[in-house]
Each structure stands twice: as structure tokens, then as C-alpha cells.
Amino acid sequence: MAADELLVRVAGGDQRAFEELYGLVAGPVFGLVRRVVRDAAQAEEVAQEALLELWRCAARFDPRRGSALAWVLTLAHRRAVDRVRSARAAGERERREALRAAPPAFDQVTEEVEAGLEREWVRRCLDRLTALQRQSVTLAYYDGYTYREVADRLSLPLGTVKTRMRDGLSRLRECLGGTA
DSSP states (O other): OOHHHHHHHHHTTOHHHHHHHHHHHHHHHHHHHHHHHOOHHHHHHHHHHHHHHHHHHGGGOOTTTSOHHHHHHHHHHHHHHHHHHHHHHHHHHHHHHHHHHSOOOHHHHHHHHHHHHHHHHHHHHHHTSOHHHHHHHIIIIISOOOHHHHHHHHTOOHHHHHHHHHHHHHHHHHHTTSOO
């Protein structure tokens, strides 16, 4: 009996017709699914799901729109593509979750903490300078001015700025334990 006739009988609930149709289409269904899914074990599972769907949805087959084999293979192809998309989406979700859940590298955390502590230490040492020394050091080292530009901004002689800088940096070095 032709696949089209068998599928019409399956739509009516004929189990023997389904067995016969299964024998006709199981090979092509598995071959198609195997090409899409690639994994043999998953291909078997998807092919079985497609054939089960064939049993449940046989009433939707319309012989005027195409052959039974084409309809069955379309069902199988959709199932296979759905499985591939689902697996890909699950992999992406797992990858994103792993990235989000992964703690930052230990060295990164350590460096950030140490940098914060060092900034606080330097701030405390800057507070120990005289206001004039702190102003000169801040303009030169934090704002990037040359000694001459610091002298111009503060309307001071260059020698005075150099003295303030030398004294300020010396006090900073002492405060920071000789590491500056």
C-alpha cells in the first residue's frame, strides 16, 4: 500500500497501517535527522519523537498539498532543527551563567584592593604636608604640570617651587616608608 493511503488510515487510528507506514519511513526519517542533529543517539531520539508525532498528528496530513513522505520528512526535519536550536540555546545559557558565576581572578581582586589601600596611604601622607607643599606636589604629579608651569600658576619663582617640591617629596618618601 502507498504511504499516502497508509497515512490517511493512520489518521483514522489504524495501528496496523501505522506499523506499515513506520516500516516505510523510519529509515529516511532517521537519515534526515542524523544529518541535521549529527549525534547518533540524539538522532535516534529525535526520529522516535518525530514518528510519535506522526501518529498523533496524522489527521493534519492533506494529500492534495504533497506526498506523505514529504510531509513526514518535514515533521522530522522540524523536530531535528528544534533539537539543534534547543541544544545551542542551552549551551549559550550555560556559558553565560558560567561567566556570570565565575569569581574574578584572584590577582585582579588583590590588585584592586592593594591599589585602593595604596591610594588611601598616599592621601594620608599628602595630608601631612604643608598646604604649600601639597599644592605644588598635586599640581605637578596629579595635574601633570611642569615645575615652571606650577610656578606660573602659583605666581611664585621657579626656585621656590623647586624647594617646596623637594621638601614635599622628601616628606612623602618618609611617610611612605622610603618606597616612593
